[in-house]
Each structure stands twice: as structure tokens, then as C-alpha cells.
Amino acid sequence: MNNVGDESQKKRKSPSSEASTSRTSRRRLCSNKNEGVSTTLRLYDDPWKIKKMLTASDLGILSRLLLSADLVTKQILPVLGADQARATDTEEGSQVKIWDMDTKSMHQLVLKRWSSSKSYVLIGKWNQDFVRRRELKKGDEVGFQWNPYYYAFNFCVLKRAMLPN
Structure with a gap:
């Protein structure tokens, strides 16, 4: 037992x-x-995935905003339709709508890839519609985010450059 x-x-x-x-x-x-398992708690996810600190060349007479190829291929091309994404490699480029959230105004720019540097640029009335009208300066940080409801990018000035004393 x-x-x-x-x-x-x-x-x-x-x-x-x-x-x-x-x-x-x-x-x-x-x-x-x-x-590959994260245990980090995220309380806030920054919606401004596309950010750019403006340089002197972004504000110059060429009227274009230079964007890195890596940023465009990861954040911009995936949200555009396939035809529109392919058009960025053509001479004409691809028209994109930009909604200025601060001034509540819609604008059109052209996104295209520069074959010489493999970078992308937003061209058109960049200087007139954004640089001059918004009084953008070297060191200002601007942001773009995709708005699927309007099929446009929202634009905002995220930070103004510190003025020298």
C-alpha cells in the first residue's frame, strides 16, 4: 500500500x-x-513620419524641397497609387496635393526623382506657396503626414528655428 x-x-x-x-x-x-519581441510601452506615436529640417538650398531660387530617397521610398511611395509612384521616375514627375493645416489651404506640388543624386524633390510652387507665404527659414522643421481621406499630404511647420541674439 x-x-x-x-x-x-x-x-x-x-x-x-x-x-x-x-x-x-x-x-x-x-x-x-x-x-524581436518588444516589451516597451508606447504612449504616443508621432504622426509626423516625414520630417525635414530646412537647409539654405531648400529655400533658394530653385524652388524645390529636397527629400532623401530612403524617406520617400519608406514613407511616401507606399501611400501613392502604383501609377503615381511610377510617375515619380519620369521627367514630368507625379502631382501630389498638399494641405497646409495651419492656413487651411490646398496646394499642388510635383514629386520627382532626380536621376543625378537619386534623391527626390518636391517642385512647382514650393517657394511661392510655402517658403515665402509661411516665412520659412533655414533650420525650421516641417512635417508631412498622409491623409487618406483627402488623398493628400498634410503639411505643418513643426518647429521654428531659434533666432540668433
Whole structure:
């Protein structure tokens, strides 16, 4: 009888000891930093994925805003239709609508890729509609975000450059 009691106790302990072993191994897997699982809590996701600190060349007589190829391929081309995205590689470029959120006005610019530098530019009335009208200066940070309801990019001046004393 003693042996029967010992066997039943072993059976009872067995599942719990297996469970604790499997829990431990799961903990080890989850705590491995290379697993690709983030435990960071995000309270705020910045909607302004497309940001640009303006340079002197962005404000000059060429009337164009220079954008990096990496930024455009990751943030802009995916939201445009396939035909419109392909048109950025043509001589004419692709027309995009820009909604100025601060002044509540719609504008049209052309997005195209410069073959010489492989960068992208927004051209057209950039100087007239944005630089002069909004009094943009070197060091100002501007942002764009895609608005799927209007099929346009929202534009905003995110930060003004500090004026020298």
C-alpha cells in the first residue's frame, strides 16, 4: 500500500514539475533580447513620419524641397497609387496635393526623382506657396503626414528655428 501511495504522489508531482519546467523555458525564450519581441510601452506615436529640417538650398531660387530617397521610398511611395509612384521616375514627375493645416489651404506640388543624386524633390510652387507665404527659414522643421481621406499630404511647420541674439 505504501508503494501505491508513493506512485500516486509521483503522478501528482509530475505534471506540476513539467509545467514549472516549461514555464521556465518560456521565460527564458521571452527574455531573450534577440527574439524581436518588444516589451516597451508606447504612449504616443508621432504622426509626423516625414520630417525635414530646412537647409539654405531648400529655400533658394530653385524652388524645390529636397527629400532623401530612403524617406520617400519608406514613407511616401507606399501611400501613392502604383501609377503615381511610377510617375515619380519620369521627367514630368507625379502631382501630389498638399494641405497646409495651419492656413487651411490646398496646394499642388510635383514629386520627382532626380536621376543625378537619386534623391527626390518636391517642385512647382514650393517657394511661392510655402517658403515665402509661411516665412520659412533655414533650420525650421516641417512635417508631412498622409491623409487618406483627402488623398493628400498634410503639411505643418513643426518647429521654428531659434533666432540668433
